[in-house]
Amino acid sequence: DAKTTQPPSMDCAEGRAANLPCNHSTISGNEYVYWYRQIHSQGPQYIIHGLKNNETNEMASLIITEDRKSSTLILPHATLRDTAVYYCIVVSGAGSYQLTFGKGTKLSVIP
């Protein structure tokens, strides 16, 4: 699976948009970009995923650059409950579709 690089931490003011970047410069053409988050003492929560096109759901938006080498997760109106570790993961079909978690970005939403 392609390696991902994320900033270790970010702050965001409550009510503002949180933009979390991820670099995946070695991504292959058939690999998906997935985002999960983990709130303390809970299991990882699926947020969104995409291949080439930008995606939006009720939780977030995913913007993937045209060359697919980076992406940004956007939480449009961050709340205190969005404070969590956010993981950007590239998933390939080689093997068992396992998720390889890096260190993620610790997002702190500040009142």
Add this chain to the structure above:
Amino acid sequence: GAGVSQSPRYKVAKRGQDVALRCDPISGHVSLFWYQQALGQGPEFLTYFQNEAQLDKSGLPSDRFFAERPEGSVSTLKIQRTQQEDSAVYLCASSLDSLLNQPQHFGDGTRLSIL
């Protein structure tokens, strides 16, 4: 609807004891995964089932770890002769099928503490 359910939520065992951790996946989900999460780290893959078949067990740390899913639904992760380094949160995830565009959905894990 019901998500992935894991039990027990917490387990304390003495070194050398055997433990069994249970996972109830989302109904109808074909694929099931086990992960281990040490304190302060991200989850790490242990093993993967498609229905009842264990297709990948490359992440199991030793032969003391054994997983099964005999009827293609509930899965059990067993650890024999536990050691202190086995202390971790054990997470189970399921997905509808083994496709790249099918997300895995996680339970809240079993926190195992070995004394």
